[in-house]
Amino acid sequence: MRIVQPPYQAQIKPQSPGAPNLWRCIIQQQGSGEVVVLHETARKEDAKCFALLELARLDPAGSRGPSGGE
Numbered sequence: 001m002r003i004v005q006p007p008y009q010a011q012i013k014p015q016s017p018g019a020p021n022l023w024r025c026i027i028q029q030q031g032s033g034e035v036v037v038l039h040e041t042a043r044k045e046d047a048k049c050f051a052l053l054e055l056a057r058l059d060p061a062g063s064r065g066p067s068g069g070e
Contacts, residue, residue: 001044003051006030008058010051015040023047027054 001012007030015022027037031040037054042046 001048003029003048003055005055005059008036008055010055012044012047012051022047025051025054027051 003010003012006063008027009030010025010027012025014020023024023041023044023046025037025039025041026035028035029044036058039047039050039054041050
């Protein structure tokens, strides 16, 4: 799953194929390989909520709405 809120994007994916119950939320600035935020959770829904909260924190003015999909 990917959530895009320029200038950031969040990717939510399983930590590894061998650990399907661990999810990783990675937030990066678009066009950069640098990880701004990395968070691991036990549930995909928690990772998505964390991503939305962090994206809102990174853009406190709320000038852009999140968009994305699976």
